[in-house]
Amino acid sequence: MTETTPRPAEQSAPPPPPRAQERDGSTDGGPPLPGRPRRTPPPPEPYGPPGVLERLESAAFSLINRSYEWHELPAPIGLLNLAVLREDLRRHNLHDTFGAGGERDRRPTEQPAPYRSYDGSGYDPYDVDMGRVGTRLDRNAPLHMAFPDGEDLMAPSPREVSRQLLARRGFVPAPTLNLLAAAWIQFQNHGWANHGDNEEAEPFTVPLAADDDWAEQGGGCPMRVNRTRPDPVSHTTPSAPPTYENTVTHWWDGSQIYGSDEARCRSLRTGEHGHLILDDGRLPADPRPGMGCLDATGMNSDYWAGLSLLHTLFAKEHNSICDLVRSHHPTWDDERLFHTARLVNTALMAKIHTVEWTPGILDTPVLRHSMNANWHGLLPRWVTRRFGRIGGEALSGILGSRTDHHSAPFSMTEEFVSAYRLHPLIPDEITVRDHRRGEKRDVIGFDDMQGATTRTSVDAYGTSDLLYTFGVTHPGALVLHNHPDALRNLKRLSGEHVDLGTVDILRDRERGIPRYNAYRQMLRKRPVTSFEELTGGHPGDTPLLRELYDGRLDRVDTLVGNLAEPRPAGFGFSDTLFRIFILMASRRLKSDRFFTTDYRPEVYTAEGLRWIDRNSMVTVLLRHHPELAPALAGVSNAFAPWKERS
Template sequence: FRTIDGSCNNRLNVDRGRSSRVFKRMLPAAYNDGFGESSISWTCGSRLPSARAVTQAIKNGTNAPSTIASHQFPLWGQFLTHDISKLGEDKTEAGHIRLACPCGDTNPLCFNIEIPTGDVMKTEKDCIPFVRALKVPDVNCKNTTREQENRVTPFIDASNVYGSNEQFKFNLKSGCAKYCNTAGFNPITLPFLISGDTRVNEQAPLMAGHTTWLRMHNKIADQLSVMNPNWSGTKKYETARSIVGALHQQITYNEFLPILLGDDIMKRFGLQLTKKGYYYGYDTLYDATVDISVVTAALRLGHTLINQILTQPHPDFSSNPSDNMDLRTQKFGVGSIMRGMVTDHAMKFDTDFAEAMIDRLFAEPASLPPGKFGKDLPALNIQRGRDHGIPSYNEHRRFCGLSVAKNFDELVDIPPNLRAKLSTVYNGNVDDIDLYPGGIAETSITGGISGPTFACLMAYQFRDLRKGDSFWYENGGSSAKFTLSQLRSIKQTMLSGVICDVGENVTTIQPEVMKLHTLPGNQRVPCTSLTSLDLSPWNE
């Protein structure tokens, strides 16, 4: 079985893929001082505009709905991102950032975002506080260029469910200690809203997603216990964990990536799953470590897809007037939230964001005076890119073999109206465009949601996550972890089947839950017509 911290996955380098190691870089860091130690560490110098000014300049104000993706699509994107990455930050045991970074703070870890004159937020504050990520040694244990730490395993291994270190594993399993060596073993019976990832409580849909997979683990473990009463508690736990991790890989490459990247990119980078039998593409030379540009910018494209209004339909999918998003309430629990996720449409991939993301992120409670502003999520993304020394949009296009613009008219993948806005806010310097705003300004690729630059970066990353994982669920030969019959069972399972299996009062659902149920051929069907995970191949 996998180690909990990802170590020993690669036999040439046992630390490759271990949690609490640095992110990798497809491109060298581009700090303006060369090392990332100056108080202004923006990629191209201090002339760059405020990140808040950029987000305000490029929005169109339309925020149109997607005609393809349900809200389950960006939810899976966030759930997946939390599986493969977690930035090292200086936090208390309760999970709070130690530094407050009020405006004007000269602490070198404070990298606050200036709010421009005339901005709607300016009436309340002059900046959005921002704390730099912790500096850690590079892979060679040197402290030259500033690098950042990934505190979880980079593999798609359901570490967001199980954790990425022994302490997390102990905390999760301690709730079932008295059952671990009995036939009634129920390996994760947890206090509510505790999971393998501390971000579980960020928002209700994410909480519902975590609860879905905790329930799925328990269901698998219970069935394994009945079938194999002589198995030890550890074997039941680890086998269930391996199955859940395999399901995450299957769902990501079979349901999520095709919508994100389209068939052409999937074929070009070898991301399509085998139709039957094993996969023989594992290569010890590939490094599954997550790239800093991917997690800082490309995977954050999902923030543009978030819908301001989320519903909680009744079991028959009729409208539910309640706005209660408290998962601890049985009447409106996980089932109603997940029904909403598969019903509500995501928003289009563009430079527009829900108000809750761009003006009122983490705003004060509604009990305070109205009009209270919070933070700006896309501005935080831009600033985080500068904190990490992420090279410019043009540099990433050069890396991908795409055309590199010498002027704003040559931004061929960005619509003309956005070229003009970018030219204004970046003062005519095309090489100053940050990766994140440049990436979300692009037109979607054929058959996919992402623009071409982000599609390229993510395709490289997901190629490495497959080819560089010795525990990849499809692997054959000496790396095989499942029998052919077990592999067949995993490949027949879809996310819709998982939601049907463990979501309360879910009786009908569309087969492809990351797509809208209104699309031809994806209408809702009875859960009984979907394939549930068949565990009989694990019966010994």
């Protein structure tokens, strides 16, 4: 469904974007910067073994966590527990897949540019290909744990897991969130990782039970599921686990809006004032054959109305940022305005995700403090504004700190991709409401607003009413028996007919995601010792899991375990899954020089940094849709339920 241009890491780097600014004095193909020229920092020191104090902290919390989890401790101690846990994860759960087959050749970035590249290359001064489109997804699991299940790939049948444990028995809402939160995470995830189109040759054959109605639903018998497209260039030895390529950039760079190659990006731009193309406030239709039902944007795979709303909103935001920057710098040309606005827009999305979406789905005081500290630091913000950075990452936040990849080159990981299997968030039907009076307009199914019906549904109901509807509608809770029927019987735009519940289970097994108890242990969490402990407050599921997995706790799938596991108060998903987040959420910021050493006014402009600092999801919505002000009155987090009109 998506246009991708994968490039193996061994190929030579592409040329930088055209040097449109050279007539203004640039010598590196990028925008000229005032003040002193940027100097390449010295190579980072290896992330060495922990010091004595760090070892003592790690050992102490390891002992404490045998009896009490971090969320059961007093808040200040719980926060320290999380900080120590993150350091342990940084040392032990970042694995370069080249480690099993020798180091690849790393070439330096000859002229690091003061803007984000089109394909993700050139972010690291010592490795031009780090994070680039077409480089592989790495691992959080040690490589010896990252092999596919082999003969056990169908044990138990992933279709039976979907039917008996995932299938929605009745919609269970997540009452503290709205549907915008569900659309947001897919919107962000599409900018981080994608495996590309699946292989059609030699699909998996999934056995069906005698009473399975898949054939009656229009699927084949037996069920066929295409395999993940393999890494097109083998970089490791035959004894190493299989690897897969990321067909989008790994960085938090807004590539879902801007694309992961220059040709795609330029096709989305007007060529004037840095703007993206908008047609009467809407993204235009994708001009490629058979794709006119989708928006023309950087990434429109698995597209639906929720994604269309957010892609359009942040395309508008990009253009507003261009206008702001141009008002301060009227001589700047299209290229410089575009790249500056992209930096600011991307950083604003990263801020929204860090300090709004994440505390929204993980609603505890410790997490609110933790995620704000990731972005702003523990010191009051006025201190940083007045005196600049004081101390390290903990006090002043990651922004503007030293870039650090920790124990492996930066990349997205297979375990991180797996962590975002959050399909229960999607409801099977939505009641569309009028944003002015709150009146019911229609009830539509998910199939009426995805794939071939995406743009027609937005046209039919309008952006304002759909945004309001998403704001007052709850998503589904991330629990067992809550996968939407619409996604378990999904007809994709490509013509493929799939049960995404089955696919979710099969993909983890195919890509070597450790099963649940092994997954817990690799993340420094005590394994469960019984099915009763796993199912916690839902004892009715205990015999079902025990029977399906033939009494073997070691065979419980990670997705199932994470949906079944009792969770901390206020958490929208499991603490086990959360550990991948605390590692990778800060890593997306800490490894990116545009959030660290290059987060400065010479790169972003002073007005760009103020825009990031002063805005939120609520202000973005109100800037482009002031008609939503009554519904957003008093709402501090746009991903929490809005005020219903009456």
